[in-house]
Amino acid sequence: MTALPASRLPAPLLAARNILTFLLRSPTSAFGLLVLSILILTAAFAPWIATHDPYAQDLNNVLQAPGNGHLFGTDELGRDIFSRLVWGARITLTIIFLVSIVVGPIGLIVGTTSGYLGGRFDTVMMRITDIFLSFPSLILSLAFVAALGPSLNNAIIAIGLTAWPPIARLARAETMTFRKADYIAAARLQGASPLRIIVKSIMPMCLPSVLIRLTLNMATVILTAAGLGFLGLGAQPPLPEWGAMIATGRRYMIDSWWLVTFPGLSILCVSLAFNLLGDGLRDALDPKQMNRR
Amino acid sequence: MSISRMRLRGALGQAGTIAVTLLGLLLLTFVIGRMMPADPVRAIVGEEASPEIYQQVFQQLGLDRPLWEQFLRYLGDVLTGDFGTSIRTGKPVIEDILHVMPATIELATFAILIGAGLGIPLGVTAAVNKDRWPDHLVRVFSLFGHSMPIFWTGMIALIVFYAHLGWVGGSGRMSQFYIGMVPDVTGFLLIDSLIAGQMDVFASAVNHLILPAALLGYSSSAYITRMTRSFMLDQLGQEYMVTARVKGLSRRQTIWRHAFGNIRVQLVTIIALAYGGLLEGAVLIETVFAWPGFGQYLTNNLIIGDMNAVMTCVLIVGVIFIALNLLSDLLYRLFDPRTK
Numbered sequence: 001m002t003a004l005p006a007s008r009l010p011a012p013l014l015a016a017r018n019i020l021t022f023l024l025r026s027p028t029s030a031f032g033l034l035v036l037s038i039l040i041l042t043a044a045f046a047p048w049i050a051t052h053d054p055y056a057q058d059l060n061n062v063l064q065a066p067g068n069g070h071l072f073g074t075d076e077l078g079r080d081i082f083s084r085l086v087w088g089a090r091i092t093l094t095i096i097f098l099v100s101i102v103v104g105p106i107g108l109i110v111g112t113t114s115g116y117l118g119g120r121f122d123t124v125m126m127r128i129t130d131i132f133l134s135f136p137s138l139i140l141s142l143a144f145v146a147a148l149g150p151s152l153n154n155a156i157i158a159i160g161l162t163a164w165p166p167i168a169r170l171a172r173a174e175t176m177t178f179r180k181a182d183y184i185a186a187a188r189l190q191g192a193s194p195l196r197i198i199v200k201s202i203m204p205m206c207l208p209s210v211l212i213r214l215t216l217n218m219a220t221v222i223l224t225a226a227g228l229g230f231l232g233l234g235a236q237p238p239l240p241e242w243g244a245m246i247a248t249g250r251r252y253m254i255d256s257w258w259l260v261t262f263p264g265l266s267i268l269c270v271s272l273a274f275n276l277l278g279d280g281l282r283d284a285l286d287p288k289q290m291n292r293r
Numbered sequence: 294m295s296i297s298r299m300r301l302r303g304a305l306g307q308a309g310t311i312a313v314t315l316l317g318l319l320l321l322t323f324v325i326g327r328m329m330p331a332d333p334v335r336a337i338v339g340e341e342a343s344p345e346i347y348q349q350v351f352q353q354l355g356l357d358r359p360l361w362e363q364f365l366r367y368l369g370d371v372l373t374g375d376f377g378t379s380i381r382t383g384k385p386v387i388e389d390i391l392h393v394m395p396a397t398i399e400l401a402t403f404a405i406l407i408g409a410g411l412g413i414p415l416g417v418t419a420a421v422n423k424d425r426w427p428d429h430l431v432r433v434f435s436l437f438g439h440s441m442p443i444f445w446t447g448m449i450a451l452i453v454f455y456a457h458l459g460w461v462g463g464s465g466r467m468s469q470f471y472i473g474m475v476p477d478v479t480g481f482l483l484i485d486s487l488i489a490g491q492m493d494v495f496a497s498a499v500n501h502l503i504l505p506a507a508l509l510g511y512s513s514s515a516y517i518t519r520m521t522r523s524f525m526l527d528q529l530g531q532e533y534m535v536t537a538r539v540k541g542l543s544r545r546q547t548i549w550r551h552a553f554g555n556i557r558v559q560l561v562t563i564i565a566l567a568y569g570g571l572l573e574g575a576v577l578i579e580t581v582f583a584w585p586g587f588g589q590y591l592t593n594n595l596i597i598g599d600m601n602a603v604m605t606c607v608l609i610v611g612v613i614f615i616a617l618n619l620l621s622d623l624l625y626r627l628f629d630p631r632t633k
Contacts (some may be wrong), residue, residue, distance in 0.1 A: 131317035134614045136573035142609045146595045147325045230444045264445030272440035
């Protein structure tokens with residue numbers, strides 16, 4: 001029996017709309033979406049939201065408690081902490097974006113080629129993936145940054161180099177399910193090269209699940225980046241990166257609690273938001289759950 | 294083919310896999326070690342050295358040889374237990390690491406006890422009350438633990454519980470006052486202080502251990518909770534659960550004796566993996582709490598660029614992870630009747 005489509009929207013848009021409605025129905029995922037929207041808006045409108053110049057030092061007003069014209073107080077150089085957090089949102093978004101465009105393609109290429117070609121190539125690639133997976137991501141990133149030298153860009157490269165294996169695993173598993181599909185056989189009969197089949201026929205099919213997996217991993221990425229910043233291996237002063245702000249604030253934390261409290265809360269909120277959203281996405285895409293509700 | 298021969302083949306195949314993974318691990322640490330912009334020769338001879346001396350050390354380190362030869366040499370060194378000398382302490386790296394390891398093991402063991410003690414009951418509660426408020430509460434609680442930047446929570450906990458409330462000891466493994474009072478027998482302070490009969494040192498050690506261990510435990514409980522919940526859900530949905538209820542067992546008995554009894558093996562493997570994951574948190578939490586363990590050793594050497602020490606640490610973490618994976622695999626095979 002064929003059912004008539006209930007809406008005129010094209011299928012992918014419809015699916016996206018369904019997922020969004022599903023997410024908004026759960027208070028926790030809605031909270032996640034809200035926090036991430038705030039993050040994006042803050043980053044976009046940073047110059048208008050920030051009340052002070054994030055780099056302007058004011059040595060007459062160091063370590064001021066919150067209030068008195070400084071919403072979250074000032075740091076050891078008299079810089080406004082609220083404004084630094086607002087500008088820091090841009091750094092956080094940059095990390096998310098750059099890690100995604102490093103990790104996504106690496107994972108996709110390794111996973112799809114490995115899954116499609118199979119055989120020896122697959123064995124070797126999966127062994128390499130296993131080796132990368134046998135490290136906790138922070139430790140391996142530490143090693144890469146130590147070798148490359150501490151900076152924000154190197155931290156992003158290091159995180160990218162360590163975060164691709166789960167994506168590759170996923171893309172490979174997806175590819176294995178399509179490999180024997182009729183449409184691939186059809187493409188092959190028409191004389192398409194393996195490269196063409198992988199790029200044109202397989203990668204687009206794996207893209208949605210890869211994107212979702214990237215979202216799920218983002219909380220870990222943010223915590224790793226903040227951890228590297230905290231250890232002095234990520235963003236360097238005077239950049240207002242949240243992890244690095246906590247590292248410098250640490251010396252004053254007993255008397256001036258606001259130096260470490262607000263950047264930490266920001267990290268916590270964003271990583272929690274990604275986790276809540278990821279949790280919701282997992283439910284939304286689980287067919288058993290979808291039908292039941 | 295007989296079953297015992299199939300098993301032997303399986304074991305051999307696994308041994309081969311492990312060997313290849315270990316080789317890859319070594320290759321990875323070797324490549325990272327060679328990528329570094331810092332000059333290893335300069336680190337030894339200093340800035341003032343003449344070109345002749347520089348050249349001599351350059352050759353001594355084997356840096357003039359082709360890369361594959363350098364790798365073979367590195368492989369030979371590692372296999373014979375020679376991990377090089379730490380630039381900072383001047384002692385063999387492996388000796389340094391063996392010295393700091395007990396502090397981390399002590400911390401991680403307490404953390405995993407807390408993590409499992411928290412995570413398992415929470416996971417079972419969530420599964421039994423699926424989609425009701427206890428489930429949602431547990432979900433938010435454990436996601437919170439999973440989302441917090443542990444170095445930051447460590448600081449906040451120090452401000453609150455140490456500086457303001459004075460409930461726990463501050464940084465380090467014991468109060469400054471007691472340092473050096475207990476002879477170093479096993480390296481595990483709790484055991485050493487008991488051997489020496491110094492109860493006040495033991496109390497101080499517990500007092501210092503409790504906060505970092507609780508934080509690490511909470512962060513690892515997120516994973517344990519989630520996995521316990523999903524294992525339990527699998528079991529609760531099985532038909533034998535209904536049969537057990539029909540036979541007249543109480544709900545409590547079916548949950549704990551039947552369902553939970555069946556997931557114990559899976560839980561052990563999960564806890565073994567979580568134990569390894571604690572190493573990651575330990576790097577950050579040890580920095581915050583000035584805990585003289587493996588994590589602090591690693592970060593101290595990172596900052597001064599002592600690559601011998603850093604790469605050995607990374608290698609050891611990799612080996613621990615592989616070993617834990619293997620262990621959990623073995624436990625699974627030993628205890629799960631279905632794999633026999």
